[in-house]
Amino acid sequence: MTYLLNLAFDNGIAVKIERVHSHTPSAANVKQKRIFINSNWYRPEGIIFQLAHELGHIFCKHGDLDVVYFSPSKRGIELEANRYAIKLLLPFYLDGKEPYYVNVDQFMDCFSIPTHLEKIVEQEIRKKIREI
Numbered sequence: 001m002t003y004l005l006n007l008a009f010d011n012g013i014a015v016k017i018e019r020v021h022s023h024t025p026s027a028a029n030v031k032q033k034r035i036f037i038n039s040n041w042y043r044p045e046g047i048i049f050q051l052a053h054e055l056g057h058i059f060c061k062h063g064d065l066d067v068v069y070f071s072p073s074k075r076g077i078e079l080e081a082n083r084y085a086i087k088l089l090l091p092f093y094l095d096g097k098e099p100y101y102v103n104v105d106q107f108m109d110c111f112s113i114p115t116h117l118e119k120i121v122e123q124e125i126r127k128k129i130r131e132i
Helices: 002-010 044-059 076-094 104-110 115-131
Strands: 014-018 027-029 034-038 067-069
Touching: 002 014, 002 044, 002 076, 027 044, 034 044, 044 076, 076 104, 076 115, 104 115
Parallel strands: 014 034
Antiparallel strands: 027 034, 027 067
């Protein structure tokens, strides 16, 4: 989480973390480079993935929309933000692991990544392991 918050800060992205209703999704205002994170999310293990996802919207320049709410969607800009989030989080999971100890399900569980993103996770893990 600290790495992601520092990444936001270093890139002029404001992050507001607030405790609201447990089903209020996180959001990003792409044009203003602002992110809202709900610290009371009903699945707290997913908050880090949400922050990475919202950063993805900003870094992917999804500027057509002012505010984009967290959605683990399979299509369009949401899928692109999800892929970006996975790429941001993979180095932390892979750090110090031998390739044969890497487990897709374990990575997804760790960050509460929706199961429909499993193929994306597998692709990104393969790419990252080849780089190592």
